[in-house]
Amino acid sequence: MIGALELGILYGVMALGVYLTFRVLNFADLTVDGSFTAGGGTAAMLIINGINPIVATLAGFVIGFLAGVITGLLHTKGGIDGLLAGILTQIGFWSINLRIMGSANLPLLREDTAFTAMRDTGLMGNWAGPAILLAGVSALALIVYWFLSTDLGLSIRATGDNGPMITSFGVSTDNTKILTLALSNGLVGLAGALVAQYQGFADISMGIGLIVVGLASVIVGQAIVGQRRLLQAIFAVVVGAVVYRLIIFLALQLGLNPNDMKLVSAVLVVIALLLPKFQSLGQGIGNPGSRGKKEKVHA
Numbered sequence: 001m002i003g004a005l006e007l008g009i010l011y012g013v014m015a016l017g018v019y020l021t022f023r024v025l026n027f028a029d030l031t032v033d034g035s036f037t038a039g040g041g042t043a044a045m046l047i048i049n050g051i052n053p054i055v056a057t058l059a060g061f062v063i064g065f066l067a068g069v070i071t072g073l074l075h076t077k078g079g080i081d082g083l084l085a086g087i088l089t090q091i092g093f094w095s096i097n098l099r100i101m102g103s104a105n106l107p108l109l110r111e112d113t114a115f116t117a118m119r120d121t122g123l124m125g126n127w128a129g130p131a132i133l134l135a136g137v138s139a140l141a142l143i144v145y146w147f148l149s150t151d152l153g154l155s156i157r158a159t160g161d162n163g164p165m166i167t168s169f170g171v172s173t174d175n176t177k178i179l180t181l182a183l184s185n186g187l188v189g190l191a192g193a194l195v196a197q198y199q200g201f202a203d204i205s206m207g208i209g210l211i212v213v214g215l216a217s218v219i220v221g222q223a224i225v226g227q228r229r230l231l232q233a234i235f236a237v238v239v240g241a242v243v244y245r246l247i248i249f250l251a252l253q254l255g256l257n258p259n260d261m262k263l264v265s266a267v268l269v270v271i272a273l274l275l276p277k278f279q280s281l282g283q284g285i286g287n288p289g290s291r292g293k294k295e296k297v298h299a
Contacts, residue, residue, distance in 0.1 A: 008245030012238035017187030018214030030086035034093030036207035039189030040196030064189020072178030113197035217241040219272035
């Protein structure tokens with residue numbers, strides 16, 4: 001239970017990145033499957049070669065940032081459809097990640113990581129661990145909130161809402177898209193670096209299907225917490241990541257086959273996407289008088 005909470009909070013960093021593209025920019029970015037592995041593999045390789053874990057973690061952000069820049073350039077300057085641009089970058093990073101890691105798996109069990117000090121002092125594995133990690137991710141969420149409240153952040157939000165309108169004010173939507181994709185994948189790469197250190201290994205397949213996890217975190221979290229205000233929407237995705245990991249934990253505890261976890265993730269996203277439609281349908285059925293009044297007025 002504690003482990004699921006800790007891992008869910010770390011995945012909240014990834015969910016913040018997916019939120020930037022999926023909700024703010026209104027861009028379906030599949031680059032995250034590659035940038036997550038890139039962040040984890042880069043951090044693991046640097047740590048194995050004696051680099052400070054904090055520096056290695058920041059390097060995970062940088063490699064993810066670069067992956068986002070590539071997708072942004074393919075989409076904006078190359079004129080390639082956003083979905084296809086993300087797929088192309090994701091596929092290309094499979095080979096790049098293998099080059100970075102040198103093998104399909106890098107163990108970190110004997111290496112000092114960003115969590116070694118917490119484990120040595122007994123802060124991991126009890127309620128202190130989730131509390132400390134939540135404080136760190138909450139600080140990151142506040143930074144994202146501050147950034148989206150700046151003039152540049154407002155330009156990015158306007159790009160997602162109405163690109164032609166913000167262009168008429170002299171804002172380059174190409175630049176805002178590239179920057180948002182870069183920051184999004186930077187956060188995803190940072191999450192990959194943290195998760196690899198927490199789990200004690202980096203694997204070439206650790207990012208497969210991650211976009212579904214990210215979407216589930218965003219959609220489920222905002223369905224639970226809401227998204228009327230910006231700060232509320234940002235913290236909702238972190239809550240969604242934790243809830244998602246707890247659902248997976250409970251499913252495994254009930255004896256569900258681990259091979260079915262991807263299916264469970266997909267079903268969760270489908271349910272979360274269809275839930276608002278079911279709610280509106282139920283309201284329409286539960287209030288038939290409103291329809292009758294409208295028909296009477298028309299008559």
